[in-house]
Every structure is written in C-alpha cells, then in structure tokens.
Amino acid sequence: MAPSDDSEAELAREVRAYGEAYFRADTATAYSHVSARCKEKLPREAYEKVLLNAVSEYGRQGVRLVKVELISGDTALVSYSYDLPQLDEAKQQWARERGQWRFDAC
Numbered sequence: 001m002a003p004s005d006d007s008e009a010e011l012a013r014e015v016r017a018y019g020e021a022y023f024r025a026d027t028a029t030a031y032s033h034v035s036a037r038c039k040e041k042l043p044r045e046a047y048e049k050v051l052l053n054a055v056s057e058y059g060r061q062g063v064r065l066v067k068v069e070l071i072s073g074d075t076a077l078v079s080y081s082y083d084l085p086q087l088d089e090a091k092q093q094w095a096r097e098r099g100q101w102r103f104d105a106c
Helices: 005-022 027-032 036-041 044-058
Strands: 063-072 075-082 089-097 100-103
Touching: 005 027, 005 044, 005 063, 005 075, 005 089, 005 100, 027 044, 036 100
Parallel strands: none
Antiparallel strands: 063 075, 075 089, 089 100
16 A cells, blocks of 8 residues: 555654664653664663664764655554664664554564
C-alpha cells in the first residue's frame, strides 16, 4: 500500500527526530522513539551503552534524507541516510503504537 502524504510526513518526522536524538547522545529522547517490542529486547541501560558507543565512534551525525518505502497498516519500512554513508539504513522497520511511529528494527 502506498503511504498517504500525511502518514508519510508524520513518519519521516519521527525517523528524523529519532536519528537526530541518537547522534546527539540524547538517550531519553531517542529511547522514547523505540517500540515496546524493542524495549523488551534492549533495556534502557543497554540501549544507552550502544548509543554512547556509536556517538563516540562516529560523532554527531545529521539525518540527510528520509524515504518512506512502504506503509502497511501499523508497520512501515523506511530508508534514511546520515552524513556518513556507512550509517545509512535501508528498509528499516518502524511500527505505529498508540498513534505514534516507533523504531522497530531490533
């Protein structure tokens, strides 16, 4: 199913907010964009270590481009790029929970 303009724009905003918070080392904001399913697999303390290691290794990165590939019900696939190409994500899974899009690629 092709995404509507509104749902695509909303999802793109969430992806960008997540990516920007992640590489600013803003654990609270980044973790708030993670799905409940992923939070069960990766508790906040473990997530924070992963995030801080990424920021230590790559520094602050900005999200350059977000492309919503597919929205099907409450699941989406999104590709997005950072300033460093090795950080780019292709067809990463996102899930809509209680009306909000959340990172679900865990």
